[in-house]
Each structure stands twice: as C-alpha cells, then as structure tokens.
Amino acid sequence: TGQVLEVRDLVKHYRVGGGRSVRAVDGISFDIAPGEVLGLVGESGSGKSTVGRCLVRLIDPTAGTISLNGRDITHLSRRQLRPVRRDIHIVFQDPFSSLNPRFTVGQIVAEPLRRHRLAAGAQLASKVTRMLDRVGLPATTAHRYPHELSGGQRQRVGLARALVLEPALVVADEPVSALDVSVRAAVLNLITDLQAEMGFSCLFITHDLSVVEFLADRIAVMYVGQIVEHGPREQIFGQPQHPYTQALLSAAPVPDPVRQRQRRRVVLGSDVPSPVAPPPGCRFHTRCPVAVDRCREDEPKLVDARTSGQLVACHLVTATSVPDVL
Ligand code: SF4
Ligand code: MG
Numbered sequence: 308t309g310q311v312l313e314v315r316d317l318v319k320h321y322r323v324g325g326g327r328s329v330r331a332v333d334g335i336s337f338d339i340a341p342g343e344v345l346g347l348v349g350e351s352g353s354g355k356s357t358v359g360r361c362l363v364r365l366i367d368p369t370a371g372t373i374s375l376n377g378r379d380i381t382h383l384s385r386r387q388l389r390p391v392r393r394d395i396h397i398v399f400q401d402p403f404s405s406l407n408p409r410f411t412v413g414q415i416v417a418e419p420l421r422r423h424r425l426a427a428g429a430q431l432a433s434k435v436t437r438m439l440d441r442v443g444l445p446a447t448t449a450h451r452y453p454h455e456l457s458g459g460q461r462q463r464v465g466l467a468r469a470l471v472l473e474p475a476l477v478v479a480d481e482p483v484s485a486l487d488v489s490v491r492a493a494v495l496n497l498i499t500d501l502q503a504e505m506g507f508s509c510l511f512i513t514h515d516l517s518v519v520e521f522l523a524d525r526i527a528v529m530y531v532g533q534i535v536e537h538g539p540r541e542q543i544f545g546q547p548q549h550p551y552t553q554a555l556l557s558a559a560p561v562p563d564p565v566r567q568r569q570r571r572r573v574v575l576g577s578d579v580p581s582p583v584a585p586p587p588g589c590r591f592h593t594r595c596p597v598a599v600d601r602c603r604e605d606e607p608k609l610v611d612a613r614t615s616g617q618l619v620a621c622h623l624v625t626a627t628s629v630p631d632v633l
Contacts, residue, residue: 308377311475311508312339312362317371319357323583330582331357333532334371339476344502344509346519346540348555349529352579355512358529359478362510363397364388376475393423396469400481402461406453406468412439413449416467423472438467441504443497459490466494466501473505480512498522516555520544528552531590532582534609538617548612548619550595589622597623 319332332354339345349355361368364380372381380391396419399405406415416435420426426434436446442463453461462482469477482498483491499522502509511519519526520540527537528551536549547553554575575594580586586593592602601622609620619625 308338309340310338310374311341311343311376312337312510313372313374313377314338314358314362315372315374317358317361317373318369319354319361319366320369327583330532330585332361332368333582333585335527335529335532335534336371337527337534337537339508339510341475341508342502342506343525344511344519344523346516346523346526347510347512347529348514348516348519348526350514350579352531352582353529354532354582355514355529356480359397359480359510359512362476362478363392363395365397390423393419393472394475395478396472396474396476397478397480398462398465398469398482401485402458402465403453406461406464408453410452411449412444412451412453412456412464415453415464416449416471419468419472425472434471438471441470441501442467457490458486459494462486462494463497466498470501470505470507474507476508476510477502478510478512481514482511483518484513484515495522516544528555531580531585533590533620534618535591535620536617537609538615542615542617546615546617548615548617548624549621550597550623551591554594554596589620599623 315336317332317335320328320330322328335358337345347355347358360366362373368381372379374380375391375395383391413435416438417431420431420434435449439446439448444460444463456464479498483494486494495518511523513519523540525538526540526543527534528549530551536543536552543552547556577594580590580593588604589602589607592598595602605622607620607622607625609618610625612619612624
C-alpha cells in the first residue's frame with residue numbers, strides 16, 4: 308500500500324473499578340505516508356497520547372491493527388518487536404523524565420546504536436557527534452549529564468536519541484509543550500528542519516492546533532477517544548467543518564490579525580466529558596453550540612464531507628453536503 312503507518316479501528320479501553328472501563332481510544336483509523344506529518348490534535352483526555360503509546364507498543368491496544376511498512380505489528384512479542392524498534396521512535400513531552408540521569412548525553416544518544424549493534428568504537432563516537440550537531444548541540448555536550456542542561460537542550464537530546472537510527476516514523480507527543488515559550492519556536496523549527504532533511508514520517512501529538520499549523524501535512528482532530536475531523540492542513544485551518552474544530556481554532560491565538568477577525572469566536576461551555584461514560588449520540592453534543600435533537604441519540608459517522616476533502620463526523624455537515632436523493 309506504500310503507507311509507512313496504517314492504523315485501523317484502534318481501540319484502547321482500560322478497566323477501572325465497578326466493571327466500568329475508560330474508553331481512552333474508541334475505534335480510530337488513519338494512515339501516514341512516507342515523509343508525511345500528521346498532526347493529532349485534541350484536548351487533554353481526548354486519548355491522543357494513548358494512540359501514540361499504542362503505536363510504539365508501550366501499551367497494548369484492546370482491538371484494531373497497527374501496520375508499519377506493511378507489516379502488522381499489533382501482536383508482536385517483545386522479542387519480535389526488537390528489530391521493529393529501529394523504525395519507530397517516540398519523543399516525549401518531558402525530556403527530563405525520559406532521559407536516564409546517570410548517563411551522559413553521549414551515552415544516551417549512543418544507546419540505540421549499541422542496542423541494535425549498528426556502530427562501535429570510533430564510528431559510534433563520530434555518529435553521536437554528528438547527531439548532536441544536527442540537533443544544534445556542540446560536541447562537548449556528549450560529556451554532560453541531563454541535569455546540567457536547559458529544558459530546550461534536553462529536548463534536543465531527546466530528538467537526537469530518537470533520530471540517531473534514522474527511523475521511518477517518529478511519534479512526537481507534545482514535544483514542545485513543557486518548554487519555556489522562549490525556546491518553543493526554536494525546537495519546533497528544529498523538528499521542521501530535521502523532518503525536511505531526514506524525511507521521516509511523523510505523528511505529531513498536540514493539544515495546541517497552532518503548533519502544527521506549519522508542520523503538519525494533514526490534521527486529525529480527536530474528541531473523547533474518536534476522530535471527529537481529518538483532512539489536509541490548509542482545509543482544516545481554512546475551512547474547518549466540525550463545530551469542535553471551529554471552536555479549537557477560534558480559541559487559538561492567531562498571529563494574522565485579518566484571519567483572527569474572520570474567525571467566529573466559539574466558546575466551549577462545560578468540561579470534556581469523561582471517557583468512562585461518553586455522552587450518547589454525538590459525544591460533542593454536551594458542548595456543541597449548534598446541536599440539534601438528533602445529536603443526542605444518533606452517533607455521527609466519520610464520513611467524506613464531499614465538498615471539502617475532509618472527513619467529518621457531524622450530522623449538520625453531512626446533511627448539507629450529501630445530495631438529497633429523495
Ligand atoms: Fe454538534 Fe450535532 Fe454535529 Fe455533534 S453532530 S458536532 S452535536 S451538530
Ligand atoms: Mg498527553
């Protein structure tokens with residue numbers, strides 16, 4: 308099929324007390340092509356991080372399939388996964404907790420190369436130096452420890468470790484959200500440059516739509532465990548169809564004053580519903596400013612909005628875009 312990643316009907320439910328479960332991810336599907344960046348956007352609790360963790364098999368999905376380069380990796384054992392881990396890496400939000408404090412930066416970046424027996428000795432050292440250079444860190448950083456570095460430097464180390472094997476797919480889970488605003492743009496630009504230069508595919512997970520405006524080729528918006536809208540970046544930003552996407556966009560700070568004026572500001576009432584008991588019908592109906600009666604009972608499917616090239620799960624959008632056959 309030529310896709311780097313294919314995710315089909317992915318489900319992750321966690322059992323909680325009283326026979327109930329958290330429906331963290333509830334049946335989502337998407338592809339990522341070679342060299343493509345998919346932005347996965349949603350509020351905290353939408354299940355987006357759970358998707359990322361399922362992809363790298365840090366957690367096991369409840370149902371569905373995950374294929375990497377055409378190979379179903381959903382049920383591989385730890386041992387079978389070992390070679391697969393060359394091709395898929397995750398970058399976490401908090402680089403400090405994900406870097407071993409007892410290792411030097413050089414040891415941290417060398418570790419994936421050692422584990423996969425891809426380099427040793429002088430060759431290993433030169434690969435590490437080259438990777439540090441690529442993420443904008445001087446060679447001397449190799450001798451330092453994570454606690455000696457700033458947050459931005461630590462995230463550069465996290466990137467160096469994730470990219471040193473030149474993986475086919477990088478899952479970046481809120482990689483700039485924990486950083487000071489002052490260094491966020493620099494790290495984001497670095498990720499953009501590295502992606503263009505190395506050509507890896509990327510699932511970029513964020514709660515902040517504006518972060519992926521210049522990075523993502525396509526955007527999928529998640530709400531309470533499901534994808535509610537999915538389409539090309541320009542379409543999502545230019546003509547969002549789903550009321551939730553419209554609300555997220557209207558809340559995001561937009562540097563362009565013209566577009567800010569054109570956007571209708573939508574303020575979302577109430578909190579994100581619990582994924583233990585998602586609302587019936589459309590899960591967004593408890594907050595949707597344009598909900599109709601049908602929305603409370605009838606669950607909208609994610610379907611092609613026809614006129615726009617987007618997939619949208621909303622009764623109002625499908626009602627107006629599907630030609631009336633009666
Ligand atoms: Fe709003 Fe109804 Fe559309 Fe859901 S289906 S987003 S509640 S209009
Ligand atoms: Mg998260």
